[in-house]
Amino acid sequence: MSEEAIPRKRADARRNQQALLDAAAAVFVRSGVEAPVRDIAAAAGVGMGTIYRHFPTRADLVVAVYRHQVEACAEAGPALLAGSVTPHAALAAWIDLFVDFLVTKHGLAAALHSDNAALHAYFLDRLIPVCAQLLDAAAAAGEIRSDVTAFELMYGVGNLCAGVDPRYDARRLAGLLVTGLGSGSGRA
Amino acid sequence: MSEEAIPRKRADARRNQQALLDAAAAVFVRSGVEAPVRDIAAAAGVGMGTIYRHFPTRADLVVAVYRHQVEACAEAGPALLAGSVTPHAALAAWIDLFVDFLVTKHGLAAALHSDNAALHAYFLDRLIPVCAQLLDAAAAAGEIRSDVTAFELMYGVGNLCAGVDPRYDARRLAGLLVTGLGSGSGRA
DNA sequence: CAACATACGGAGCAGTGCTCCACTTAGCAA
DNA sequence: TTGCTAAGTGGAGCACTGCTCCGTATGTTG
Numbered sequence: 001m002s003e004e005a006i007p008r009k010r011a012d013a014r015r016n017q018q019a020l021l022d023a024a025a026a027v028f029v030r031s032g033v034e035a036p037v038r039d040i041a042a043a044a045g046v047g048m049g050t051i052y053r054h055f056p057t058r059a060d061l062v063v064a065v066y067r068h069q070v071e072a073c074a075e076a077g078p079a080l081l082a083g084s085v086t087p088h089a090a091l092a093a094w095i096d097l098f099v100d101f102l103v104t105k106h107g108l109a110a111a112l113h114s115d116n117a118a119l120h121a122y123f124l125d126r127l128i129p130v131c132a133q134l135l136d137a138a139a140a141a142g143e144i145r146s147d148v149t150a151f152e153l154m155y156g157v158g159n160l161c162a163g164v165d166p167r168y169d170a171r172r173l174a175g176l177l178v179t180g181l182g183s184g185s186g187r188a
Numbered sequence: 189m190s191e192e193a194i195p196r197k198r199a200d201a202r203r204n205q206q207a208l209l210d211a212a213a214a215v216f217v218r219s220g221v222e223a224p225v226r227d228i229a230a231a232a233g234v235g236m237g238t239i240y241r242h243f244p245t246r247a248d249l250v251v252a253v254y255r256h257q258v259e260a261c262a263e264a265g266p267a268l269l270a271g272s273v274t275p276h277a278a279l280a281a282w283i284d285l286f287v288d289f290l291v292t293k294h295g296l297a298a299a300l301h302s303d304n305a306a307l308h309a310y311f312l313d314r315l316i317p318v319c320a321q322l323l324d325a326a327a328a329a330g331e332i333r334s335d336v337t338a339f340e341l342m343y344g345v346g347n348l349c350a351g352v353d354p355r356y357d358a359r360r361l362a363g364l365l366v367t368g369l370g371s372g373s374g375r376a
Numbered sequence: 377c378a379a380c381a382t383a384c385g386g387a388g389c390a391g392t393g394c395t396c397c398a399c400t401t402a403g404c405a406a
Numbered sequence: 407t408t409g410c411t412a413a414g415t416g417g418a419g420c421a422c423t424g425c426t427c428c429g430t431a432t433g434t435t436g
Binding site for chain 3: 417420425426427428429432434
């Protein structure tokens with residue numbers, strides 16, 4: 001029934017869209033998420049117009065490229081909560097997952113801020129509920145202070161991942177943040 | 189003797205340099221640190237050439253504009269250490285000072301990363317020793333874990349300040365980081 | 377006042393993102 | 407097979423960046 005609700009695109013259009021996704025993924029690895037649109041079009045063997053028709057904004061393209069990984073991260077939240085000793089441990093593990101995702105994407109975290117409000121919104125919309133669930137569970141267990149929102153934590157961790165210096169370990173700093181969260185319950 | 193080693197610049201050159209500094213400060217407030225160079229030149233009533241002669245790179249201009257405030261922040265470190273109950277409290281207060289400086293500068297933290305390696309280097313060079321002093325004092329007092337470097341902390345806090353969302357409070361997040369630092373000493 | 381080094385201004389180049397529309401071609405009906 | 411039409415394409419072009427270069431203007435000095 002939904003077979004007819006989606007009027008199948010032309011074969012070349014579908015082919016180009018896939019070529020664009022593949023090319024973009026490759027170019028992002030090589031040149032970072034901020035790579036010139038022309039480069040991506042060239043890598044896919046299509047023109048500028050094609051890229052903008054399939055992905056009206058740069059954010060749409062980035063989202064499409066990373067959608068699977070964001071989904072995986074989101075789905076890992078409940079799983080970690082179920083499989084961990086404490087909610088706080090689950091939260092820490094999940095944050096690690098998120099950090100790992102961001103830091104392996106050459107400039108993604110930086111791109112999240114500078115321009116792309118839409119890109120930012122997608123990540124936040126998808127992941128904040130998951131984060132909130134972990135946060136709530138930990139707060140309910142009395143393991144963490146409850147005055148930090150999921151939004152703030154996600155935003156902060158995202159910011160933390162913007163660095164690229166070899167003497168800087170985003171995972172460690174993010175861990176510090178989560179640790180700090182835990183101190184509230186037993187602090188002066 | 190050094191009077192002659194510095195061959196006094198022409199009066200108009202000095203005047204323009206000052207006009208540029210004033211104009212840049214004003215434009216940075218209005219449009220952020222990433223404001224187009226043309227805008228700054230126009231605001232100062234000079235041409236493009238003049239701006240680049242006085243400040244070869246954008247970082248030089250930004251550094252010149254904020255030098256005083258960075259100095260003040262650096263000098264506040266030892267003062268806080270001397271005047272606080274504990275080194276950890278001094279560190280927290282100093283970090284707050286640094287965060288306040290960054291967040292009131294519309295986009296400075298973001299600019300620190302995206303392009304300007306030189307800008308970044310200036311801030312880090314000037315402030316890391318101060319941070320290290322506070323960190324060492326707190327570590328010596330057994331108040332914090334000692335496996336986080338001043339570089340990492342400064343870099344992390346700088347990253348944390350990149351946000352501009354009203355529902356995001358960089359000071360709070362940075363405080364969490366410092367709190368997390370303290371948990372190391374009494375943690376499992 | 378003259379002459380010259382210093383400093384100025386902005387046209388121009390190269391590199392972005394993104395738009396627009398004349399052209400091409402896939403898919404289909406005859 | 408052929409021809410039609412709408413979907414899809416490609417890249418020239420525009421607006422906007424940062425930054426350079428050099429002919430021109432002006433402060434300074436003797």
